[in-house]
Amino acid sequence: MSGNLVHADAYTTGLLSKDLPTELTRLQLLEKTYDPGTVQVLERLRPEPTWRCLELGAGAGSIAYWMADRVPAGSVVAADIDPRFIDAGRAANLTVQCADITTEDFPEGSFDLVHARAVFMHLPQREEILRRAVRWLAPGGWLVVEDVYFLPAEDSPYPQWRQANGAWTTALAAQGIDLAWARRIPAALTDAGCASVGVSVTPGGLGVDDDQDELLRIRLLQSGDRLVGAGLATAEQIDQARLLVESHPAPDVSTLVYSGWGQKPAR
Ligand SMILES: C[S@@+](CC[C@H](N)C(=O)[O-])C[C@H]1O[C@@H](n2cnc3c(N)ncnc32)[C@H](O)[C@@H]1O
Structure with a gap:
């Protein structure tokens, strides 16, 4: 591991800080929910055993570990501004790097998959x-x-969710997170010079399955006090939303994870 960053980034100091006691669980639930779709997308690229891979913002590491297994004669760099949850000893061909990708530059032409x-x-x-x-x-x-596109919170059929999810998305947007950018991924890949651009979409939200409900329950637990403190919701509204999540209601799809891929043209 290299680097010694002060975590001044909005992600690590804000609503999603890794200092929160439940953040590892939240990241692992994210993996459980979205890894199957991610693996499907990565498999369609037919990775070769010698590929050099780069996992940006590796989180709790599951996709970096998957890549390390998938490219036994290749290599994987797992980069994250705060890599505390990634096990560098998990595979011989895995390197964990503490890196802020807003400033870090990797050597040109050095990866087969990012x-x-x-x-x-x-x-x-x-x-x-x-x-x-x-x-x-x-x-x-x-x-x-891959990124998350948030559907408008006010369209939820559940009033409790309209309020709590609305407070959450307002707080995220205030941190500089773009809740709609995911939809632009395919166009951005094309603008950056990629060919063979494609996209798939995975729905998420309240009542979609037990893991998603647990993810949302933890999210409320982590962010409730901050949302109340910021005047975006009342404690009672957060409590009502928690009761709703725990009741496993009929699905209310509120997010779409866009998975976009594109290929750098061969010379
Ligand atoms: C929502 S988590 C997603 C983790 C993982 N990619 C996943 O989907 O399971 C975002 C990750 O990006 C990392 N991150 C945020 N800003 C970063 C930056 N500027 N440079 C590198 N990593 C960053 C965070 O530390 C966190 O691990």
């Missing part, structure tokens, strides 16, 4: 980082970018 999930939306420089990620690819290499 992947980032639920990362770019957090970073105001997202389009510029995406362009740099294309530079890091070798000719013929693939960039896969």
